[in-house]
Amino acid sequence: MAEKYSELELALNTLVTxxxxxxxxxxxxxxxxxxxxxxxxxxxxxxxxxxxVGQLLQKMGLEVGQSISFENFWTLVQGLATQLYxxxxxxxxxxxxxxxx
Amino acid sequence: MAEKYSELELALNTLVTxxxxxxxxxxxxxxxxxxxxxxxxxxxxxxxxxxxVGQLLQKMGLEVGQSISFENFWTLVQGLATQLYxxxxxxxxxxxxxxxx
Numbered sequence: 001m002a003e004k005y006s007e008l009e010l011a012l013n014t015l016v017t018x019x020x021x022x023x024x025x026x027x028x029x030x031x032x033x034x035x036x037x038x039x040x041x042x043x044x045x046x047x048x049x050x051x052x053v054g055q056l057l058q059k060m061g062l063e064v065g066q067s068i069s070f071e072n073f074w075t076l077v078q079g080l081a082t083q084l085y086x087x088x089x090x091x092x093x094x095x096x097x098x099x100x101x
Numbered sequence: 102m103a104e105k106y107s108e109l110e111l112a113l114n115t116l117v118t119x120x121x122x123x124x125x126x127x128x129x130x131x132x133x134x135x136x137x138x139x140x141x142x143x144x145x146x147x148x149x150x151x152x153x154v155g156q157l158l159q160k161m162g163l164e165v166g167q168s169i170s171f172e173n174f175w176t177l178v179q180g181l182a183t184q185l186y187x188x189x190x191x192x193x194x195x196x197x198x199x200x201x202x
Binding site: 006007008009010011012013014015016017018019020026028041042043044070074077078080081082084085088089 | 109110114116120175181183185
């Protein structure tokens with residue numbers, strides 16, 4: 001029986017699956033090459049930004065060559081979500097953006 | 102010009118949009134009723150679980166009647182993602198799950 005998932009459930013599944021799928025052998029961490037490949041495909045704007053993936057790793061508190069855990073990846077996801085939330089709030093009413101303080 | 106977004110970008114957008122869309126007037130926080138409506142639609146399993154939304158709020162460190170911020174919502178999302186990540190890891194090789202320690 002096919003289950004019908006909600007948009008939010010599918011979105012969560014996508015985030016987790018992208019991280020899992022980025023390692024060839026399903027290990028719990030990604031090598032920096034695997035992480036770079038994932039960012040290039042999934043977050044092309046960030047990969048092309050000044051400093052590219054190297055700087056992104058640095059912002060995540062990691063060094064080039066260090067392996068990337070799901071927690072590390074989640075830090076990145078959280079930062080992006082918070083940024084996007086801020087942008088969407090600013091698009092809307094002043095009531096919304098001022099409450100964000 | 103239509104931009105093509107990656108799966109990961111779309112998933113992030115869904116998470117943020119669901120929270121934003123749950124308030125009728127785009128305020129920065131949700132009332133507990135708005136939160137309950139969202140959970141019932143988007144996370145039906147959690148809404149039907151023992152204790153329902155009341156217990157969920159308690160686990161999030163909130164009381165019934167308190168408003169729910171994006172940060173509060175994100176705590177829930179993060180918990181679910183971590184749980185899902187664990188489940189997906191256990192489905193796979195032993196190598197994967199033991200590295201999760």
